[in-house]
Each structure stands twice: as structure tokens, then as C-alpha cells.
Amino acid sequence: MDLRDRSGAGLHRFADEWTGSMGVIGTSMDRRDLRLALEELYADYVGCLDDEEFERWPDFFAEQCSYSIIPRENYDRGLPLATLRCESKGMLKDRVTAVRQTSTYAPRYMRHIVSSLRVGAWQGDMLEVQANYVVLETLVDEFTRVFQSGRYLDRLVLEAGVLKFREKRCVFDSILIPNSLVFPI
Amino acid sequence: MDLRDRSGAGLHRFADEWTGSMGVIGTSMDRRDLRLALEELYADYVGCLDDEEFERWPDFFAEQCSYSIIPRENYDRGLPLATLRCESKGMLKDRVTAVRQTSTYAPRYMRHIVSSLRVGAWQGDMLEVQANYVVLETLVDEFTRVFQSGRYLDRLVLEAGVLKFREKRCVFDSILIPNSLVFPI
Amino acid sequence: MDLRDRSGAGLHRFADEWTGSMGVIGTSMDRRDLRLALEELYADYVGCLDDEEFERWPDFFAEQCSYSIIPRENYDRGLPLATLRCESKGMLKDRVTAVRQTSTYAPRYMRHIVSSLRVGAWQGDMLEVQANYVVLETLVDEFTRVFQSGRYLDRLVLEAGVLKFREKRCVFDSILIPNSLVFPI
Numbered sequence: 001m002d003l004r005d006r007s008g009a010g011l012h013r014f015a016d017e018w019t020g021s022m023g024v025i026g027t028s029m030d031r032r033d034l035r036l037a038l039e040e041l042y043a044d045y046v047g048c049l050d051d052e053e054f055e056r057w058p059d060f061f062a063e064q065c066s067y068s069i070i071p072r073e074n075y076d077r078g079l080p081l082a083t084l085r086c087e088s089k090g091m092l093k094d095r096v097t098a099v100r101q102t103s104t105y106a107p108r109y110m111r112h113i114v115s116s117l118r119v120g121a122w123q124g125d126m127l128e129v130q131a132n133y134v135v136l137e138t139l140v141d142e143f144t145r146v147f148q149s150g151r152y153l154d155r156l157v158l159e160a161g162v163l164k165f166r167e168k169r170c171v172f173d174s175i176l177i178p179n180s181l182v183f184p185i
Numbered sequence: 186m187d188l189r190d191r192s193g194a195g196l197h198r199f200a201d202e203w204t205g206s207m208g209v210i211g212t213s214m215d216r217r218d219l220r221l222a223l224e225e226l227y228a229d230y231v232g233c234l235d236d237e238e239f240e241r242w243p244d245f246f247a248e249q250c251s252y253s254i255i256p257r258e259n260y261d262r263g264l265p266l267a268t269l270r271c272e273s274k275g276m277l278k279d280r281v282t283a284v285r286q287t288s289t290y291a292p293r294y295m296r297h298i299v300s301s302l303r304v305g306a307w308q309g310d311m312l313e314v315q316a317n318y319v320v321l322e323t324l325v326d327e328f329t330r331v332f333q334s335g336r337y338l339d340r341l342v343l344e345a346g347v348l349k350f351r352e353k354r355c356v357f358d359s360i361l362i363p364n365s366l367v368f369p370i
Numbered sequence: 371m372d373l374r375d376r377s378g379a380g381l382h383r384f385a386d387e388w389t390g391s392m393g394v395i396g397t398s399m400d401r402r403d404l405r406l407a408l409e410e411l412y413a414d415y416v417g418c419l420d421d422e423e424f425e426r427w428p429d430f431f432a433e434q435c436s437y438s439i440i441p442r443e444n445y446d447r448g449l450p451l452a453t454l455r456c457e458s459k460g461m462l463k464d465r466v467t468a469v470r471q472t473s474t475y476a477p478r479y480m481r482h483i484v485s486s487l488r489v490g491a492w493q494g495d496m497l498e499v500q501a502n503y504v505v506l507e508t509l510v511d512e513f514t515r516v517f518q519s520g521r522y523l524d525r526l527v528l529e530a531g532v533l534k535f536r537e538k539r540c541v542f543d544s545i546l547i548p549n550s551l552v553f554p555i
Contacts, residue, residue, distance in 0.1 A: 217403065220409070220410070301482065302409075302413055303410075303413050304410075317416060317417075317483055319506055334514045335481065336481075358481055358506070358508040360510075
């Protein structure tokens, strides 16, 4: 039941068929292929996090990338303050190291539910995608509860034919977060 | 990051390719196209509500339409009593006005998660679609919580080649609703 | 609004087109068809459970099959202990009879939200599929709440051209379950 080796080998891999024909993306058939490739990419991303395979999490990002977790109120007001911000792939890897080596948090399970993928238009070589998410959290000997709901506001690029996050913003619907924000969203 | 102009311009727009060939909808390939068009339509619908772009909410409905929010118990027993019912596009617009001008509710964020789209058969020019939903609600300075779970029981038609709701029923799983029902589901 | 007769007649039915060409499954187009067939299968499965049409639940399984509900901790440690285990289609049918005839549980509504389908490779005639789920539960006169989150770890086969569960494991994220585990997951 090890699906790990599928990373980059799944549907979104077939994106490289498109690189040569970026101009025709937007025709009906191509947009359907693109939507399915994105569905698989987001499923893979979620599987990586919920299975705690954090070491491969930075691979979902482009060489030049940013990742942030932002309260919706700040986002809506145009305020830059983020709860977490990584401005490079190196910072994502540092984050993984911190998660692995920090033992000051109680063990917990996370479960992402992602839906309502909204695929925007290509802006040059950049694709805008939004999706809704809810993250459930389960601490040992406690009931499963809602950890955070929100929206992914993403920009993707093709890198060697594979869709990667150039920018990923997790805009969550609250100020409060139950317990500390330990794992990536 | 403005996806608003995609309304009606996305995949479900391509429905007009089908109008002339309604007879052949139901073949394997067409049903797959239809499913993807519906996925995008529901994603758009959810994005509209969660981004509080209520003014474009009535545009998801056909000229002749109805919208209702019904407790599952009433629905299962065949009782007509609905928590909310709009019987025309005008009433949907009135509802939007009420939401915008009524300031007697506490500010809150809503987040819809929709899954398990079930696409029925065309009954003449009408398509039956079901989907599961859960709506999360976040009030200021409170944790995100489950607001309502339920099922969309929808009937869609093609209007000028675009899929629109002829009838949308939100059958929710409870009698109780935390706080008042302010926003559309 | 009766979608019941669609069971096995929907997209995943078209799987029989593939039986003769299993060798070419894995090409780009086929994988997209497969993904859509699985999306519809899981939607149907969820609809069956949430509409309490338990009598058709065993039909989602192959003649030779197993079904289990396992705490994640046990699964991760390789411990065999399951909260519920059925080792044959007969046991699934017995389970349905038990649900129908056992009146010792309080009435409740269930609602499944399934997302992030991860489609693995065919291992011979067996297909590995994973998906995330959260089940919401609503008891009479109570608010809707999270019942259980987890992951489906499934193995599917084609039986007479229809995708069926050969093995379905519901690995849930907690030790605790609110109330008793009455209905299938």
C-alpha cells in the first residue's frame, strides 16, 4: 500500500505533454485534462501531509517558491502578517527539520479534506488555483475535531513538465487555532 | 487572484457544445465531460458563497427556479415545511438584499466542503444531481465548528448553453442549527 | 430523485470496456477515465450509506472480499486488531441484518465527505486506491458533529466489468468513537 513512489509519476506528471503546447491550453479538452491533473496533485499533497511523509513535502514546490499560512481577516484587509511564512525551498526544508526534531508537541493525527478546486487561467507560465479545505485533528485519547477551515490560494508553474507550487497561501477562517500549529497545512 | 470573471466562462460553459446533441449525452465520453462540467459548476457555486460574492449567487439559477433549505426529517416524511424557500429568481435577489442590509447578525465566515457528486440521468431537458456537503462556520474570536451537514438535491437545465439550477434543495441532517441561518447554503 | 438504479449502471460500469485491454491501462487517457470511474464509484458508495440503503451495500464488494474498520494506531504498528471485521460477503449481509434488526441504538443521520482520491497502479488484476474521509453524525435534537475522520485503504478488482472492493479498510484517526459504531463507514 505504498503509494510514495507515485509522487511526480501520476497524472500531473503528464503535464509535460503540455509544455510544448501551452498556447492551446484553454481549449475544452485540455482544460479537462488539466483539472484532473490538479485533482491528483492536490490528493498527493494531502496524502503526503496526512501520512506524515514531510520529507517529500518541499518537492511539491518550485525551486523559487513561497508558502504561508494567513488569517483570513489579515488577507481580506491586505495586511501582510502571516502566522507562518517560508520564502524559499530551503526554508521549507528547515521547517521539516523543525517538525521532526521538535518534540515539544503532543502527538496528533491530521486529516485534510480538500474540495471545490477552482482552476483559473494561465497568466503567462503561471496558473492560479483555489480550493477549499478543512483540517481535522485528533489528539491521543481525544475525539477528532475541526482544526482549521480555509482556502488554498495557489500559483503553480510547470517545472520539467511537473506542476509545482510557486506560491501557496493557506488562508484560514479564524484567528484562533486549537493548540499550536505544528504541521504544514 | 480574481476568479470572478470565470463564472459561466469555465468548463460548464462548454455545455453549449451539448445542446445540439442532447440525444447522445449518456455515452461514456459525454458523461465524463458532463461530470467535470458539474464539478466545476459546484466549485464555482461554493466559491461564490464562501467569498461572500452574494450578488452573483442568483446567476447560478435558471429564470424559472426554486431554492429551499429543508430539514431531513421533513424531507424524508414528505412534509413540505422548509426552513427557507425562494420560488423565483426575484426572491433570490431579495434574499441577497436582506443579507446585505440586515446587520443584526454577528460577523462570521462560512466554508463549504462539497463531495460525492452523483450525476443522474437527463429527464427530458432536466438533469438530476446530488452531492454531499458540510458547512463550517467561524465566528469572530471563536473556533471553527460544524454548522450543517447535508445533501444537495438539485435539478439542472441548460440555459443558453450554461448549466443552471432549476431547483436546488439543501436537505440538512438536523433540526437544530447553531445560530441563525444567515447566508445561503 | 431516486438514483438507486444507477448502482453499477454509472460511469464505473463502463469499466468493462477496459477488461479486454488491461494491458494498456496506465496510459494517460485511460488513467483519466479510471479516475472518473472511481470518483463515481465512491460517490455511489457514500450515497448508499448516507441514504441508509444498506441492503445494496454488500453489492459494492467482490464475491471474495474483506471489510474492516481499524484504529490508525493499530494499523501503523502492524497490529491486526480491528474494531470491526467482515471476511466475506455473507458477513457483510449479516452486518446489514444486524443494523436493521438491532433497535438498541438511538436514531441518527450519518454524512460522509470523501476527498483526495489517490489511484495506485494495477498489481495484476488488483487496483490500490486510497481516499480521505470524514463522517459527520447527527443525533436527534443534537448538533451535527464530527464522528470520525480517516482514510480508506482499498483494493479493487473488476468483476463482470464492474469495479468492486476486494478489500476495504477504514483506518480511522482515533481510538475513541463518539457513541457506538452502528453503521458501516
